[in-house]
Amino acid sequence: MQNYRLHRSCRTAKMSYLCSMENIAVHIEKLLTRHECVIVPGLGGFLSYRESAVIRGLQMQPPRRSIRFNALLSYQDGLLAEAVMQSENVGYKAALAIIEREVLAIRGSLGENRAVQFGRIGRFSSDGDNAILFTSDDCSFLPENLGSHPVYLKKLSPLARPEDAHRNIVIQLPAHGGRAWRYAAAIVFIFMLSLLAPTRVDKGTLRAFMPCGIPEETRTGIRPAQKTEATRMETAVPDAPATETVETAAVARSVTAKIAPAATSAPQRPASADRYHLIVASLPSRPLAEKYIGEQTSFPQETLRIIECDGKYRIAAASFSTRRDALRHLDSIRGTHSAWILCH
Known part of the structure; x- marks a missing residue:
């Protein structure tokens, strides 16, 4: 009877130890779902870390979280004690006492070379030097590991047979397609010629937008007047009276007088005219240009004039006969006004 009571008391103490240890493990499992580190004072710390995907042969392990144990982390962080306080409805010192009792029980089992x-979370064991060894389980209770089961890959068959790798590929063009190829070649040849053809440039438009630093050279000259000679044709009519001959000569003189003015060349602008204009504004219409002159206070209004060129109405503050004079005047006002030189 006495032996039965002793055996029953030992069995009750063992069950109490196992239940208490299971409760501690459950608390740590819940804490690891919210924290990356949970420390058990006097035993060590459990660390949660992320593993990358791994392929081993035909098995692919998806990314998941694993748990490691570090026996050097033995200080009190309060997480486990707070969980025990809320679960057991005890105070802080009582929770620390429960944790300390469980740690002593685990170390006692490991000292007897028994696995726990x-x-x-995992399994504790000890080696010959009384060092604590920890083997992690699959940690399926962690939220990030739900559904992350290994995937087994199927071995793929070769894409091409060795005898097909050296097979020659022959492309045959239809015999009746020679005319189509000639047409295509002609189209390509015409297209290449169009790329090499010169492009006409409107010099008047280009000169309007030419910067003042690169003036265009223009050559002006007076084309010699062409001499027009009127040829008088006299027709001899045997029976015509003398009065008809006089009228024919008068008509010839009048025709010569009318043709002579048309043969003279148009008057040319003298080479010494002011061709370089200092432009201070460019407007799209004449009314806007006149309004700009009326509102202008930076320059005397009597010196401003409108120059129409290529559909633009430009305001010229001054005009010069040489480019050097225009540039000298432009440098004198460049700091206060935005201006440029037009060669027109």
């Missing part, structure tokens, strides 16, 4: 299963 610590819930779903």
